[in-house]
Amino acid sequence: MILGLNIKMATLHYLDGPGKPILRTNLIINKIYIKTEFYKLLLSKWVFFVLGQIAVVISVAGLRSWCMETFPNPNPGRDYLIQHIAEEFTSVCPKTGHPDFGTVVLTFVPDEICVELKDYKLYLHDFRNKGIFFEAVTNKIFDDLQAELKPRWMRIETIWKGRGGIRSVVRIEDAVEGYTGPVPPYFG
Numbered sequence: 001m002i003l004g005l006n007i008k009m010a011t012l013h014y015l016d017g018p019g020k021p022i023l024r025t026n027l028i029i030n031k032i033y034i035k036t037e038f039y040k041l042l043l044s045k046w047v048f049f050v051l052g053q054i055a056v057v058i059s060v061a062g063l064r065s066w067c068m069e070t071f072p073n074p075n076p077g078r079d080y081l082i083q084h085i086a087e088e089f090t091s092v093c094p095k096t097g098h099p100d101f102g103t104v105v106l107t108f109v110p111d112e113i114c115v116e117l118k119d120y121k122l123y124l125h126d127f128r129n130k131g132i133f134f135e136a137v138t139n140k141i142f143d144d145l146q147a148e149l150k151p152r153w154m155r156i157e158t159i160w161k162g163r164g165g166i167r168s169v170v171r172i173e174d175a176v177e178g179y180t181g182p183v184p185p186y187f188g
Helices: 117-125 134-149
Strands: 002-006 009-015 021-028 031-035 040-042 046-051 054-059 070-072 082-092 099-109 113-115 153-163 166-175
Touching (some): 099 134, 113 134, 134 166
Antiparallel strands (some): 002 031, 009 054, 046 054
């Protein structure tokens, strides 16, 4: 899979010995392609990758920095449910800075493509250190997956561990016009 980033400026660093980057120049770059399997580490606001003796750091604030890896639906003529349950989801409360623990349940009826699980897991891990409210992270995951997968029907449920005696569940669901296939009961 190739990850494409549309960016306006990147900072180019030359490595001057182990772990000692020295700023040399700024580059104007229209599009950069990074193989996700090599040389890349996603951080909360930066993408860092190494090409030989050159390290490039790109600010991706405000940009969509993740392209989900997918594969063709093996049975596109059938309405069938896929449910992925990520029981170790973590994000950070933007008010307190404390970690929020939850379960993300993705249930969908694929149209042309399905999501590759390792890439989906890495996508969810990208939220680990992000300060984001329950409602916002649920909507972000739903919007990203809806745009990438274009399923016939989809639901995201986030089931949050209790804090202060209060548990929360956030659900979002949508279907293409005219969808009449299966719709399961809620998970949590």
